[in-house]
Amino acid sequence: MKGERALVRGTVDGCLSVLGVVIGAYGMEPALLLSAALAGNMANGLSNVLAAFSAESAHAALRLRILERAMLTELHGTEAEQVTRTATLRAAISDGLATVLGGLVPVLPFFFFSGLPAMGLAIGMSLLVMLGLGAWAGRLSHQGMLRSALKLAAWSLLTVLTSLAIPRLVAPEVPLS
């Protein structure tokens, strides 16, 4: 299940973070907007690898200590420790990769279009991905596909609205269209 967890977490993070960047940078020259979005996406992905690795390593170390107490033996240098390390690394890389791939969704329209059509596509595609991801996560957890999909879509809409509101406060002179 670690892989699925990293996939959902990373994709949601990447997609919505970059969508926020794209919406906030709307009005910039297309090349600059793409540059900001892609750079932010890569930075987000790399930071997620580090974050996931740090968190999972700490958790794995704790699990190993508990196991050592249960077995009354040291596990340093054993395959049991190696299995834990490999799983930790795999989860961290999955998280980072999912983040970068998710972050590409709102960026893609700006390679082919510009202005409001590109923005609309970016928001629409991101919402679709979130709906699909939510449905899949709901199926995995047996908590209702529709409920899970709508929950993720609602949070995505909140992200969109927040991202639209902030530029109006910070730089109200920049037109929306």
Next chain:
Amino acid sequence: MAGDIRSLTLDVLKPHEPTIIELAKRLASLEGISAVNIAVLEVDAHTETVKVSIVGPAVDFASVRHTIETFGATIHSIDQVSAGEHPWLPRQRSET
């Protein structure tokens, strides 16, 4: 050779990962071992107790112990051993 260990039965405590499949494959690949059987006796949240039965023309206990310890497992006890030239193998008692 006379004095070679022909079969060995060990009580082993191991973590859930690596699995008994991986442990069995690793033990079976050791020189002098022709067959390995691992049966799970008890399971708890973090560990499992297994009975490892090893058969071969010349079972090297030191290699077996090293392999088991490398896996992060520990040998609790040596429950049965047979050695010598006579091809006698212990019967597997059902655990009830």
